[in-house]
Amino acid sequence: xxxxxxxxxxxxxxxxxxxxxxxxxxxxxxxxxxxxxxxxxxxxxxxxxxxxxxxxxxxxxxxxxxxxxxxxxxxxxxxxxxxxxxxxxxxxxxxxxxxxxxxxxxxxxxxxxxxxxxxxxxxxxxxxxxxxxxxxxxxxxxxxxxxxxxxxxxxxxxxxxxxxxxxxxxxxxxxxxxxxxxxxxxxxxxxxxxxxxxxxxxxxxxxxxxxxxxxxxxxxxxxxxxxxxxxxxxxxxxxxxxxxxxxxxxxxxxxxxxxxxxxxxxxxxxxxxxxxxxxxxxxxxxxxxxxxxxxxxxxxxxxxxxxxxxxxxxxxxxxxxxxxxxxxxxxxxxxxxxxxxxxxxxx
Ligand SMILES: [Ca+2]
Numbered sequence: 001x002x003x004x005x006x007x008x009x010x011x012x013x014x015x016x017x018x019x020x021x022x023x024x025x026x027x028x029x030x031x032x033x034x035x036x037x038x039x040x041x042x043x044x045x046x047x048x049x050x051x052x053x054x055x056x057x058x059x060x061x062x063x064x065x066x067x068x069x070x071x072x073x074x075x076x077x078x079x080x081x082x083x084x085x086x087x088x089x090x091x092x093x094x095x096x097x098x099x100x101x102x103x104x105x106x107x108x109x110x111x112x113x114x115x116x117x118x119x120x121x122x123x124x125x126x127x128x129x130x131x132x133x134x135x136x137x138x139x140x141x142x143x144x145x146x147x148x149x150x151x152x153x154x155x156x157x158x159x160x161x162x163x164x165x166x167x168x169x170x171x172x173x174x175x176x177x178x179x180x181x182x183x184x185x186x187x188x189x190x191x192x193x194x195x196x197x198x199x200x201x202x203x204x205x206x207x208x209x210x211x212x213x214x215x216x217x218x219x220x221x222x223x224x225x226x227x228x229x230x231x232x233x234x235x236x237x238x239x240x241x242x243x244x245x246x247x248x249x250x251x252x253x254x255x256x257x258x259x260x261x262x263x264x265x266x267x268x269x270x271x272x273x274x275x276x277x278x279x280x281x282x283x284x285x286x287x288x289x290x291x292x293x294x295x296x297x298x299x300x301x302x303x304x305x306x307x308x309x310x311x312x313x314x315x316x317x318x319x320x321x322x323x324x325x326x327x328x329x330x331x332x333x334x335x336x337x338x339x340x341x342x343x344x345x346x347x
Pocket of ligand 1: 158
């Protein structure tokens with residue numbers, strides 16, 4: 001146990017000395033083959049963010065380089081993200097707060113829980129949590145992109161506000177990202193298209209992403225619909241009785257209590273970004289994306305079009321069979337006890 005605490009202490013200390021420190025900094029052979037991701041999320045709002053963030057942290061395929069929070073109560077979201085990182089065995093993952101509102105509105109000091117934070121009760125204060133990154137989200141992402149050029153996939157499963165600021169403030173660093181993978185919009189067919197919340201919250205940032213030259217993968221929000229959890233999956237989380245699974249069970253409880261339009265079972269819409277990165281489950285086609293912004297930023301619309309020479313990769317649906325197989329892998333990862341239960345995992 002003493003050894004474990006020493007390792008944990010060293011990792012926490014290292015993250016304090018170097019704000020860009022992340023698990024990828026370890027010169028470990030196996031780490032090189034991992035898919036390096038930064039998760040940009042509005043965790044603590046809809047239930048899929050916490051589930052898929054836990055999945056990524058717990059999965060050996062991914063090296064979670066950082067988690068950044070966006071939209072509304074970014075501080076409460078950061079606490080939840082840090083609790084996930086801690087309980088799933090990676091307290092060293094840097095977690096940075098991002099932008100409160102969509103562009104071009106100015107940030108304001110955000111007091112207290114927003115109506116948008118649905119399950120912040122799982123981490124109501126800083127007690128026992130790793131310290132947050134001293135950097136703002138866009139600065140942290142830019143620094144990691146510079147440090148690992150061409151290696152990092154930035155996955156956005158919340159509003160694209162942090163990406164917008166990143167494009168404005170660190171245009172050279174953005175070019176060093178491998179790609180941005182976004183869960184956003186609904187476009188199951190050419191006639192059936194609508195903008196999703198992740199794009200609607202900050203349409204200016206989306207328009208900037210389209211105009212930038214950064215490789216962009218846009219996945220329909222309903223792509224992972226066949227992977228939604230069933231009652232028996234929630235039951236498995238409940239009976240596992242680990243601190244990590246208990247966190248998820250509590251989040252599901254508060255989400256159901258506080259979100260009036262919560263579905264009966266947790267959906268995993270945001271899983272599409274990780275399914276894409278794992279490969280073999282979601283087919284993409286080349287296309288173009290257009291966003292229409294109404295007066296005052298209201299009523300934004302989305303049009304996607306398949307164009308063979310298009311610069312955006314569009315992904316629509318994970319077939320049922322592959323989604324069910326993915327759900328089982330997903331569940332296995334969530335149910336695996338992190339070595340040391342809350343201490344750093346050896347990979
Ligand atoms: Ca989300």
